[in-house]
Amino acid sequence: MPGRLQDKVAIITGGVSGMGLASTHRFIEEGASVVVADIQAGKGRELEKQYPGRLRFVACDVRDEADIVAAVSAAVETFGGLDVMYHNAGAVGDNSDLASITTEGWDDTFNLLLRSTMLTIKHSIEPMRKRGKGSIILTSSAAAVSLGGSGPYAYTVAKAGVISAGRYAALALGPDRIRVNIIVPGAFPTSIWSGHVGGDAEMGDRMGLDLQRFAGMQALPQVGDPRNIADAALFLASEEATFVTGVALPVDGGLTLHRNSQGSASGQLGTVSDAVATFKAAS
Structure with a gap:
């Protein structure tokens, strides 16, 4: 049975x-050919070995326009075109x-966060127009939506800009049947979250031992899994x-x-700031 991609x-x-x-795993499982654009060359080469003929790795710093152009060119040259641009790369930046x-x-x-968004949109347009349609997916953050102060200043403002950039592009590119949508992740125990608590990648890995702390920050009492994001992107x-x-x-x-200090119906929902403070203290 054909996959969804x-x-x-x-x-x-x-x-x-x-x-x-x-x-990456989910897209390939569903039939896509994937160009992975990332700065982590060692891990990228291992992925190429894992998915021969289905995945191409391109070393890419998303702040560099030439690197974005190279990634798009790799998709066209290796797999014949471009249907989906999922711009997920990022980090917390200045704290x-x-x-x-x-x-x-x-x-x-x-x-890192907003200029790169402009570049990935810009360089996806021509190859998607040649396909007659396309899907651009951007990554913002819950900090940019309704949790002002939960993330660093520049990060929060830049991620709010990602939403505006995506909506503007959706309106402008609609006539080309190029859809533009934005995923707004909450708290996930990945290494990027260590930046929110003033730590490093090693601290991000340790957060995997304390997953349940995240569940107290939200309405659903369960820990987010990166596969939840993959399903939405799919x-x-x-x-x-x-x-x-x-x-x-x-x-x-x-x-x-x-709901800030009001808490949940069970009285268990604290603030993001409370959860971050708790994690800092425990670390």
Whole structure:
């Protein structure tokens, strides 16, 4: 039985770890050929060995326009075109607050999170027009939707910009049948979350030992799994979402339903700041 992405060609930025890796596996399981664009060359080469003929790795710093162009060219040259661009790569960036952030820290964070969004959209348009349609999927954050202050300043503002950029592009590219949607992840125990608590990748790995702390931050008392994001990306990439564009889709266990100090009906829902403080103290 054909997969939901049978004969589709996809690019996944940041596809060698965390939510991106889960999506890489899921897309290939569903029949897609995938170009993984990432800065982690060692892991990328291992993925190529795991999926010979189905996956091509391209070393890519998403802040560099030439690298984005190279990834798109690889999809066209290796697999014949481009149907899906899933821009997932990112990091927390500068952790500084309003009073201490520098212009360099602000610009670096925006280059990584928002400039890269512009570039991935820009360079997906021509090959998708040649296909007659396409799906662009962007990654924002629950911090940008209704949890101001839960993430670093530059990160939160840049991720809000991703939603605006996606909606603008959805309207502009609709006549080309190019759909643009945004996934809004909540709290997932991946290495990027260590940046939210002022830690490093090793701390991010340790968070896997304390998964249940995340469940107390949201309405659904369960821990998010990167495969939850992969399933959402699969839907948005597939023909099942052919009438869906301009949507910012929370995949967050209800985190953006946050009721702050009021708590949940059971009295167990705390604030994101509380959860971060608790994790810092325990670490």
